[in-house]
Amino acid sequence: MSPALLYTGSGIILFSIGLHALLVHRHLLRKILAANIMGSGVFMVFIAMGVHGDSGVADPVPQAMVLTGIVVSLCFTAVAIVLAVRLNKLTGCTTLAVDEESSID
């Protein structure tokens, strides 16, 4: 088992766990965390993809991409947390259980 494969495998497993958590958990914070875990999984796959052949030299491009990805993910997490906190302040809920259709006007 090459490290690349290990990374790829665990990346995909992380992605799946995150996906499951994102869908199943109702608490917003858990959802945010789940999304982050999914992102980490994808990044791990990227890192693994940077290995070309046996040269042992890591391809810098995926690393650059991952760095960019982490920044994006950070932004998202920040925005999500702000929104979640704001929602919690307004409704007292920590979930998305708002019937939106009836609450306009």
Next chain:
Amino acid sequence: MSDLILPAILLSSLLPGLIIFTLPEESVRLRTTLNLGGAVVKLLLVALLFFHVAKREYTELRLPLLPDMELVLRADALSLLFLILSAFLWFLTTIYAIGYLEDSPNRSRFFGFFSLCVSATTGIALAGDMVTFVIFYEALTISTYPLVIHRGTPAALHAGRIYLAYTLGGGVVLFIATVWLRAIAGPLDFSPDGVVASLDPALHGSLTIIFALLILSLGVKAALVPLHIWLPSAMIAPAPVSALLHAVAVVKAGAFGIIRVIHDIFGIGFSAELNLLFPLALMAAFTIIYGSIRALSQNDLKRRLAFSTVSQVSYILLGVAMATPLATIGGLVHLVHQGVMKITLFFCAGNLAETLGIHKIDEMDGVGRRMPWTMAAFTVAALGMIGLPPLAGFISKWYLGLGGLAAGQPWVIIVLIGSTLLNASYFLPVLHRIWFVPSRQDWPSSTLRDGRETTWALLIPPLITAMLVVMLGVLAHSVGSALYWVELIATREYGP
């Protein structure tokens, strides 16, 4: 210069329409100026075009839409026939509508859509290929809808729904058929020999289906039974709309489209070769009789007139479907004649409704004494509809009958006779009521200063059209009459 005539004719109603939308309700004078100005300018431009076309100088304008697809505007003799009719009747209807809608709400909206409607009709007349035709045809569908529901009553909205369901249903079928035909036959420019005759005989099956689809979809607007349901219910619209709807715009657009398809897309020879015309003739004949029979039992004046339209428009189709020069003359000339006669009838019906509040036929007892001029116009037009000589309707029937004989289909005469009898039996009792039955109501006497029966704006248009009904018949063989022009078209179509 002459290239610009065609777009100018379109814009002469489109631009005033768009400006009118933005006008506030109170600016009556500006709106009236725009309306009438547009109508007059259009009339002048059409007259100019007439001289061009009469000299066989055809103008054409092409505008690319997509690669290999163009918007083609072209004025040939047939376009001009429809164009003159619509431009002239629009002018009269505008005058009439200004009088009719005096002091009613939402006039900017009304006149805006009214102008759009006429622009679309103009576009239909000037369309030089099938794509352009479809574009303006659908534009007409949608610009008429707000006019149908203009009153805003639940009944009007209901009628509007029916109208939209039928016409848009027809519209999408037309759309498919056109795309299909385009995919089979390439560019669909209207040309006297048609564009599909030279195609592989293996495609004749598809062509037959396409023809049926085209006729059925255009038949919705032309009110072929059983696709006519929308027309009587659309009667709920204000009188100027009904007048235009019946006489010029919508039903005529359908009939005109069928003429275009038969003459300029499939070609008469080819349509006859594929035996496509006989079923159409049968449908038209059935519609003629059915419409008249239904008209018999209507008590609402406008509904009776509507069923009469259902019946009369099919004369045009019958003539075209006979595919002989004489029948074509009869059909095409009825396009004009029916328009002038029917618009007169609707103007008069509108006058009754607007001035005296009469909508039903059994309220019309003795109304001839109260509104003699209006009712005289009504009488002339109704007699014309029956086909009494020398009025316009007779000329159409005569040529249709001769054409039917020439086509070896003498049953057409029986249809004409039956229709005449039925027309007589739904119009003559009305005329009897108007003139010979003593009035049972005491109508408000005229409030106008000189004791006129109604305002000039409401009175002049029907009188002019009634005069036309007489003149189109009496002067049928004069230069410039509809018959004269149609004979020119037929000679070009069939060769001398």
Next chain:
Amino acid sequence: MSPAIVLLLIPLLPLLTACALTIAPLRRIVLFSAPLAAVPGLVTALLPEAGAPVVIPWLVIGTHLGVDDTGRIFLLLTALLWLAAGLYAVGYTKNSPQQVRFWIFFLLCMSGNLGLTLALDMISFYVFFTLMNFAAYGLIIHDATPFALRAGRIYLWLVIIGEVLLFAALLLAAWITESMLLSDVAGGLANADAMPLILGLLLVALGIKMGVIPLHFWLPLAHPAAPLPASAVLSGAMIKAGLLGLLRLFPLGTATLPGWSATLIGLGLLMAFFGILMGLLQNQPKTLLAYSSISQIGFPLIAVGLGLAAPQQWHLLAPVVGFYALHHGLSKGALFLGVGMAGQLNTPTLMRYVTFGGLLLPALTLAGAPLTSGALAKTGLKSFLAQSPILDESLLAILLGLAAVGTTLLMGRLLILLWQQAGSSTQAITKSMWSGLSLLFAAVILVGIYPEMLTSSAPGISVKWFDALWPVAGGALLALLGRYSLRNCVTNLRVGDVDVLLEALLRRLGEIAAATKLPPLPQLPRAARWQNLPLLLLLRDTEQQLRQLSVAGVIFILLLLALLLL
């Protein structure tokens, strides 16, 4: 003035006069001078060189007008009768509340009737024929009594049927002969396959106007219903329009058609006797006169029948037919106008005898007494009886004689009826009425004594006194006998005709139709709110489900799997 304008003026002047009537300020003057609208026609008819054919190509679809020999005699009759009736009407309608309406229809009708005598092509004939027929409706129902309205309804129906059949016949004829000229029809039809159809259509269409049995039943209703001047022209002139159509359109002089000949002769005889019989049973003078018209129009029909049997003789026979039409028209017109004067019979003055004499003259003329135009016409007819494909010449002559007896009897009954009912007449009599009547009297006398003066086409026939006298004498004798022996038997008869039968039939049909009418279909209840249609509710619920993130996630995973597998 160009000939075209002169000819056009004949029908146009009445039309213009009618138009002028709609303008209120002109009304008084126009009403007074309206009868003069017939004068151009009269002048044209009397000037032998006037009325050369003209072509007006721009009018309708090419108009041919002109006065030929046949046309001239009809034009003369028509113009004269309309002038007289018009003069009469000026006085007759003086106090009528619907005076203007009457005159408009009167003038329209006049225009049509004058025009159709000028028409040399199908379209203009049809145009004027139609104008006359429809305008006459306005005259018939003028009084708006239930009787008049019923008469008008029946009349209108028959007119419309006649119109469309004539339309079909003309259409077929135009198609076959490829010409619009009436003069080409006779020749063009001779060998056509469709000739029987066309002739049949024509016979029905024109027969309605002429009162050919069984299409005659509107006549005894409409003629009495109309005001007197209108009855006079209806019975005198308009009825002849059908005859003129027959003369113009039947292949007379070009084809030998024994079958058609026999039919027409048979019909003519039937009409002659049927009219007399039915007339005798009436007790309304105007109805009686209407039946008399049916009877009288049978004779020219017989003449036309004879012409169909012997085309080579037609050029001799045609003037006889024309003369007969003229003679009958004038006398019948005079009688109808005279009916209005019946009140004078009750006055103790000299007028009583003048009036009676005045009525007696056209009555005798109609009966065919010697020295009158009636004798001339009948003698003319009799000289062609040998051509008949049915019945023997002598038998026919006897039949005609019997018909003349009957006519005299009928006229006798008319005079007796007028005398009896003179007391109940309330008609005010004016000078213009007298002038109209006098004009007709003069014409009747002139035509009898000096036919060549009024018409260049009168036949030069010498009347055998005995042949003319015995039927009149016999008839008069019978009338006098009947006056005293049957005076109480026939006074209260009310005899229905085909119309009663037809109406009963229609009523029955209507009842059957009403009985078989299906009950209305039950209306489906409209969905109260279409938004609550089950399908849409289902959609809404599904949409709610989809909105849950877990459901959406599952769908996402399923979609991913599907994409991977495809």
Next chain:
Amino acid sequence: MTELIVQQQWFLWMTLLPLGAAVAAFLAPRQAHWIGLVTALLLPLCALAAIAAATLSETQTITAGNWPTPLGIALRSDGLALVMLAVTALVGFIISCYALGYFPVRGHHQSRARYFWPLWLFLWGGCNALFISGDLFNLYVTLELVTLASVALIALEGGKAALAAALRYLFISLLGSLAYLLGVGILYGTYATVDIILLGDMLAATRLNHAAMSLMIAGLVLKSALFPLHFWLPQAHTMAPAPVSAVLSALVVKCAYVILLRLWFEVFPALDTIAIGHLLGLLGSIAIIWGSLMALRQERLKLLIAYSTVAQIGYLFLVFPLAHTETMASAWIGGVLLMMAHACGKAAMFMVAGTIHHTAGSDRISRLAGAGGPIGVLVVVFTLAAGTIIGLPPSGGFFAKWLFINAALVSGQWWYLPIILSGTLLAAAYIARVLGWAFLDVKRSSYPVIPWMMKWPPLVLSIIALLFGLIAYEPVQLALSGAPVSSPVLVEFGP
């Protein structure tokens, strides 16, 4: 002069200008609306210049920082990019004008205006960057930029429903973009590049590539709200203020779809995608019917318009099954044309809805009763814009449908005909329902005066939308330059 136009990298400016303006607007909130308006004025000019430059020379490519591909970030201005830039510039300009009226500079809604302008300019820049991106990863980044701005904009209203909708949209977007990113990663692993053109040349039909494609398509399908993954769209689009709804429906949804188009036609043409095409076509067909039916039963104008978007997205996905060899161009151009037409029409409709909400106090359709008179202009605008949605000539929607039907007929997939047609009729039905209410003859108490800026911009846009077909020739030719398809646009049956 010519050289001046050609040498400038106008399309690059179209990205940098709004991003810079966004920063400026954020820093100077009092001047935000001026900054926004100036930017909105400049961008259409830039777009025109970029088009001029492109027609004068070849497709332009820039690599950021002069790093060669695959290292550098490739930015390209091909036909598709240019038309999308242009449409975005047009719609964006008009939405900006509208927003000037919608967010009053003074008054108690100040804070909304304060945040709207930077976010909107940020989103605009993100969109423009997305359109010109030439590599897959950059597409991811720009898509996330757009999403982030959208989330913030949805939450602009600040209510709990808006927050919930924003959060939901955020999660969904994350899910979609991470799936997409996973696919990008797999592709990079094999080919060591993310450049679209290079990948398109190299790609072979392997299972791995197929898996990558599946992930990317699934992610993008989620982001472009194809049935049955459309559930987030109606809420997200209707919670926001009207200009934002217009932006979201007209532009943001199209971003994910543009990436899909690029993937399908430029990256993965080598793969066997027929079955996937049919799946997408099936979902698209259901979306058309479903969205239209749902629109038909909505009580609120904005929801109706949003569901109409769901249906229109369904049409867009018909491109994939219809694009066979000979009908490739027909379907592709149809898709592009529909995108453009829908952007104009839908933006105008949402703006009208916003104005109606503003004047009538609610966007319930029943509140429109009798509105045809007093606010007749708005009804007219709505009708004109709806013409595009229904597909009436001469709108772009009409010609897009023409091309779809043409492609369906020639490629023998006639079963799409009834779908397209019933979609058209249903669209007419839900539009007619709105008009019916508006035309209802009810006496209304007077409406407040409609601000100038809330009335005329939608009118202009709706007229453009309706007449788009008449001016479509140039955009279509532009889009075809450097397009991945080469076949006649109007296909005829083979001999």
